[in-house]
Amino acid sequence: xxxxSDEMYVEEVLTTMAEEDRTFSQPPPELWARIAAEARVEGSxxxxxxxxxAAAAAAIVVVVTGxxxxxxxRSVVVAAARLTGGDLPAAxxxxxxxxxxxxxxxxxxxxxxxxxxxxxxYYEVWLIKPDLSEMYSLGxxxxxxxxxxxxxxxxxxxxxxxxxxxxxxxxxxxSGISVLRGVLET
Amino acid sequence: xxxxxxxxxxxxxxxxxxxEWAFARGEEGALRRLYDRYGRLVYSIALRRxxxxxxxDITQEVFVSAWRAHDRYDPDRGAVAGWLVAITRNKIxxxxxxxxxxxxxxSDEGVExxxxxxxxxxxxxxxxxAEALESLDARRRGLVELSFFEGLTxxxxxxxxxxxxxxxxxxxxxxxxxxRRYLDGRDE
Numbered sequence: 001x002x003x004x005s006d007e008m009y010v011e012e013v014l015t016t017m018a019e020e021d022r023t024f025s026q027p028p029p030e031l032w033a034r035i036a037a038e039a040r041v042e043g044s045x046x047x048x049x050x051x052x053x054a055a056a057a058a059a060i061v062v063v064v065t066g067x068x069x070x071x072x073x074r075s076v077v078v079a080a081a082r083l084t085g086g087d088l089p090a091a092x093x094x095x096x097x098x099x100x101x102x103x104x105x106x107x108x109x110x111x112x113x114x115x116x117x118x119x120x121x122y123y124e125v126w127l128i129k130p131d132l133s134e135m136y137s138l139g140x141x142x143x144x145x146x147x148x149x150x151x152x153x154x155x156x157x158x159x160x161x162x163x164x165x166x167x168x169x170x171x172x173x174x175s176g177i178s179v180l181r182g183v184l185e186t
Numbered sequence: 187x188x189x190x191x192x193x194x195x196x197x198x199x200x201x202x203x204x205x206e207w208a209f210a211r212g213e214e215g216a217l218r219r220l221y222d223r224y225g226r227l228v229y230s231i232a233l234r235r236x237x238x239x240x241x242x243d244i245t246q247e248v249f250v251s252a253w254r255a256h257d258r259y260d261p262d263r264g265a266v267a268g269w270l271v272a273i274t275r276n277k278i279x280x281x282x283x284x285x286x287x288x289x290x291x292x293s294d295e296g297v298e299x300x301x302x303x304x305x306x307x308x309x310x311x312x313x314x315x316a317e318a319l320e321s322l323d324a325r326r327r328g329l330v331e332l333s334f335f336e337g338l339t340x341x342x343x344x345x346x347x348x349x350x351x352x353x354x355x356x357x358x359x360x361x362x363x364x365x366r367r368y369l370d371g372r373d374e
Contacts (some may be wrong), residue, residue, distance in 0.1 A: 010365045014334040020234075021312035022319075027236070027245050032221055037244050039217055039253045097249045153263035165215075177215040 036176060040051070040132070076103040079155045080181035083109075094185045097180055099161040107138060107147045107161070115143055116179065126174060127158040134158070135174060159184045165173065200319065217253045224267055225249070227317045228274045234309050235278060244277050251277075267317055267369020275310045275372075279303055280370075311369065318368035322361050329354055330361040335363040 005138070079101040097186065101107050116123050121126040121159035125147055128135040139146035141163055205223065218368040232241035251273055252259075259269050264295050282302055319327055332343045340358070344351040 008317065008364060010362050010369065011334070013256055013311050013369075014319075014330070014365075017312050017316060017334075019310070022316040024226045024230040024313075025233055025315075027225050028242055029223070029230075031242050031245060032218070033251045035221060036218070038246065038250045173213070176218060 012118075022168050032123075033171065033173065034082060036173065044098060045146040070161055077101065078103055079159075079184040079186045081159075081161045081184045083161060083180040085164040095162070095180065097182075099182060100183065101149070103183055105121075105149050106146075109141065109147065109163075110144050116141070118162070119165070121165055121175075123179065124164050124166050124174075126162040126164060127153060127155070128160040128162055130160055135162075137174075155184050155186060190299065202265070203261065206259075206266045209256055210259050210261055212253075212256045217249065220252070220266065220270075222251050224270055224317075227267060228347060229311060231274050231313050232278055234313075235282060235306065240281060244274065244338075247277050248273050249349045263366060264371030264373065265318070265368040268314055268368045268373075270371075271310050271314045272372040274301075275306050278306050282306075284320055294311050311371075314372065315365050315369050317359070318365040322364060326361045329357045333358055356360055 033166060044157065077100040081099040083097040083099055084095075095111065095116065097111045099107060099109055099111055107125070107127070123141040125138040125141045126135050127138060127149065135156065136153055161182050161184060162174075162178050164175050165177045165179050167177045205216065205219050209220050225245060229241055229245045232244040248270060248317070251348065252270055259266060277304055319330060322330065327348070329347070330341060332338045333340070333344070338346065339349060340354050344354045347354070349357075
């Protein structure tokens, strides 16, 4: 097997290249979903570890901001999460949001510091089990907002609040790109 | 089918470098970007010796394996495209060996595997270089094509394109360097 990769070899490859070597075919459109599904299972361990750290951080925040948990102007907050982290410039610029699960079954999102950057695609809000085995989409986010959580979805069970950036590809699954996330603490 | 002769957009070095580092660090979203960019390269190589269904399976295996092993990829040692192609090559050989073993258990397997490996390696290298060629900007790519596909001398290219001879030489050299970096990625 030829393994040399000097300039002469590059020239040899170029001069022996046929039309078929320059003809590329696109893989079937559903292939990405298959890869994402398999790779996501693979990556969940690492991600849930990060969420564990986030949970620890959130617990501290809840203690510090405990008085903010009950806001007289609104319904009673039964669980709250501070959303930070993520992998996009939003995180680097220090965007922080507060998620509050209220007694009447809503999730309220409030951006306490900064806002989601504009860009391609859109943002989607999720409630996810910490082991990533199940998740619910609560809808599209464009900043502060109130999201209805389906009755019967337990915020203690679906404790991870996640905001993802989604490409406009008609693919309903989570893109795997988490911009902000945190863990609900009762 | 998409012809390699009409690349839509040339992507510059900075974009490739950003993708390679994001992938090496295992950043979320990097696998998607990697697949969007190199899915067709991996799939097209597999398609040369396998049916579309098996080629899709191989492509899936390559990207999942690559994601698991992302921390073993080092952008300083070569392009991620080459690294992916090395994985692709091995997966195709494994698949073909499995198939041959099923149909012909008495063949001289040692010899066959060497031939098989050489055949896949040649295809993989050519398509990898073709991918690198497509990633060059239009001018540089055009000059490389005139030199290697039309067989023109550097002076003839300078004359035909109205480009200074020194520029022709340096552009082609940079093009070849990019291709070499793609090939470097596949060396373990």
